[in-house]
Amino acid sequence: MASGKGRRMMAIVLSLLAAVIYGAGDFVGGLATRRVSALFVVGIGQVVGLPALAVLSLVLPAEQVRPADLWWGAASGLSTAVGITLLYKALATGRMSVVAPITALCALAVPVVFAFVVGLTVGLLAAAGIAVAALAVALISREPDRVEATQTATGRAVLLAVAAGLGIGVFYVTMGRTDPASGLWPLVAARGVSTALFTLGALVTLPRWRRAAAPMALLWQWAALSGLFDSAANALYLLASREGNLAVVATLTSLYPASTVFLAAVALGERLRLAQIAGLGLATLAVVIIVMGR
Numbered sequence: 001m002a003s004g005k006g007r008r009m010m011a012i013v014l015s016l017l018a019a020v021i022y023g024a025g026d027f028v029g030g031l032a033t034r035r036v037s038a039l040f041v042v043g044i045g046q047v048v049g050l051p052a053l054a055v056l057s058l059v060l061p062a063e064q065v066r067p068a069d070l071w072w073g074a075a076s077g078l079s080t081a082v083g084i085t086l087l088y089k090a091l092a093t094g095r096m097s098v099v100a101p102i103t104a105l106c107a108l109a110v111p112v113v114f115a116f117v118v119g120l121t122v123g124l125l126a127a128a129g130i131a132v133a134a135l136a137v138a139l140i141s142r143e144p145d146r147v148e149a150t151q152t153a154t155g156r157a158v159l160l161a162v163a164a165g166l167g168i169g170v171f172y173v174t175m176g177r178t179d180p181a182s183g184l185w186p187l188v189a190a191r192g193v194s195t196a197l198f199t200l201g202a203l204v205t206l207p208r209w210r211r212a213a214a215p216m217a218l219l220w221q222w223a224a225l226s227g228l229f230d231s232a233a234n235a236l237y238l239l240a241s242r243e244g245n246l247a248v249v250a251t252l253t254s255l256y257p258a259s260t261v262f263l264a265a266v267a268l269g270e271r272l273r274l275a276q277i278a279g280l281g282l283a284t285l286a287v288v289i290i291v292m293g294r
Contacts, residue, residue, distance in 0.1 A: 007243045007244065008243070008244045008245070008248075009291075010240075010243045010244070011240045011241075011243035011244025011245070011248065011249050012240075012244065012248070012252060012287075012290065012291060014236050014237075014239050014240035014243065014249075015236075015237065015240040015244070015248070015249045015252035015253045016252055016255075016287065017233075017236050018233045018234075018236035018237040018240060018252075018253045018256075019233075019252060019253050019254070019255045019256040019258070019259060020256070020259045021229050021232050021233040021236065021259075022229070022230065022233040022253065022256035022259070023256040023257060023258065023259020023260040023261075023262075023263065024229050024259055024260075024263060025045075025225075025226045025227075025228075025229030025230045025233060026226070026256065026257075026259075026260045027259070027260045027263040027264060027267075028222050028225045028226040028229065029041050029042070029045065029222065029223065029226035030260070030264075031222055032219050032222035032223050032226065035219060036219050038088050039088070039198065039204070040219075040223065041219075041222070041223045041226065042084060042198050042223075043195075043198040043199050043203075043223075044220060044223035044224060044227060045223050045224065045226045045227025045228075045230055046191060046194050046195040046198045046199065046227060047195055047199060047227070048223075048224040048227040048228060049191055049195075049227040049228060049230055049231035050188070050191045050192060050195050050231075052227075052228055052231045052232075053184060053187050053188050053191050053231050053234070053235065054188050056184055056231075056235060057183055057184040057185050057187070057188055060183055060184060061183060062181060062182050062183030062184070062185055063181040063182075063183070064179070064181045064182065065181075065182045065183070065185045066179060066181075066182060068179075069178045069179050069182035069185065069186045069189075070182075070185065070186060070189040071189075072174050072175070072177050072178045072186055073174075073175070073178065073185070073186030073187060073188070073189030073190040074189045074190065074192075074193050075170070075174045075190075076170070076171045076174040076175050076186070076187075076189075076190040077189065077190030077191060077192065077193030077194040077195075078193050078194070078197075079167045079168070079170035079171050079174065080167070080168065080171045080190065080194050081193065081194040081197040081198060082167045083107070083163075083164045083165070083166070083167025083168035083169075083170070083171070084164070084167075084168070086160050086161075086163050086164035086167060087099070087103055087160075087161070087164035087168075089160050089164075090103070090157045090158075090160035090161040090164055093156060093157045093160065098157065098158060098161070099157050099158075099160075099161040100141040100142060100161075101137075101138040101139075101141045101142050102158060102161040102162060102165060103141075103161045103162075103164045103165040103168070104137045104138065104141040104165065104254065104257065105134060105137060105138055105165065106161070106162050106164075106165020106166055106168075106169060107164075107165040107166075107168040107169040107172070107254065108133075108134055108137060108165075108169070108250065108251060108254040109134075109165070109169065110165070110166060110168075110169025110170060110172065110173060111169055111172040111173050111176070111246050111247060111249075111250035112130060112247045112250060112251065114173045114246065115245060115246040115247035115250075116247065120245050120246055120247060122245055122247055122248060122293070123293045124293070125289055125290070125292050125293025126245075126247075126248055126289070126290050126293035127293075128289055128293070129248075129251070129286045129287070129288075129289035129290035129292075129293060130247060130248070130251045130286075130290070132282055132285055132286040132289060133251045133252070133254065133255060133282075133283065133286035133287075133290070134251070135279075135282055136255065136258070136279045136280070136281075136282035136283040136285075136286055137254055137255060137257060137279070137283075138279070139275045139276065139278050139279030139282065140255075140257040140258050140261055140275075140276055140279035140280060140283065141257045141279075142273075142275050142276070142279075169250075171190075172237075172241075172246070172250045172253070173246070175187070175190070175234075175237065175238050175241060176241040176242075176246045176249075178238070180242045184235055184238065186238070187231075187234050187235060187238055190234075191231070191234075233253075233256075237249070237253050240252075240253070248290055251286075251290070252287065252290065255283050255286070255287070257279075258279070258280055258283045261276055261279075261280065262280070
């Protein structure tokens with residue numbers, strides 16, 4: 001059996017891997033959503049990710065799957081679907097530079113607060129690392145305002161962004177409540193619920209994405225790849241949450257925007273803004289501090 005320090009280090013590694021893959025999935029999905037409805041991209045990604053998770057669950061057999069674990073998983077899928085839907089609505093009605101950081105910070109705050117409430121305390125260094133990471137996420141997630149964004153919609157968009165962040169944050173908490181003996185089956189339950197909801201959304205947008213400018217085959221590939229990345233990252237996060245402190249695991253996983261920004265700079269040549277550069281530096285510092293405080 002691995003030592004306590006060994007398990008905590010494993011949780012850190014798995015969390016960072018999850019963050020990298022989450023960010024890669026967002027990058028690929030973002031390429032598709034520039035040309036077609038986000039609901040279509042997420043819907044296809046959910047459909048593709050479901051069998052992938054089922055196969056992975058069979059490869060890594062569970063010792064015992066309790067009904068409670070599947071219910072926690074279903075709750076995770078529902079919270080994710082609601083959170084992402086509200087996020088899209090917020091981005092459509094408000095200023096992106098406001099919506100993105102608020103959603104990211106609220107999603108991070110939920111598991112951190114929950115961990116402290118239930119007594120999952122961390123050391124002083126780790127707590128400092130969490131604070132630095134929160135600032136890093138806010139800076140990295142900050143997006144430039146769209147010209148068409150209306151100032152009058154900002155108040156409503158803020159409320160939607162907060163609700164979206166809470167919904168996404170609940171996923172971190174509910175997945176952490178599942179028993180390690182259940183393997184990855186709670187994720188299958190979560191993906192089953194979210195797949196059903198997003199598939200309906202994708203079908204509703206059918207007339208619009210058929211008129212997309214990019215080749216449809218390419219959009220399907222991007223959407224499917226983003227779904228596979230998301231499934232892999234979910235599995236890594238679940239495994240990490242069973243090895244280490246929920247607050248630390250959720251914090252490190254929430255650094256995924258750094259991966260997206262880095263890929264956009266390398267693959268698309270997008271220039272990093274000063275705030276994003278500062279955020280990437282703080283993210284690196286946060287990881288170092290958390291590792292030192294493990």
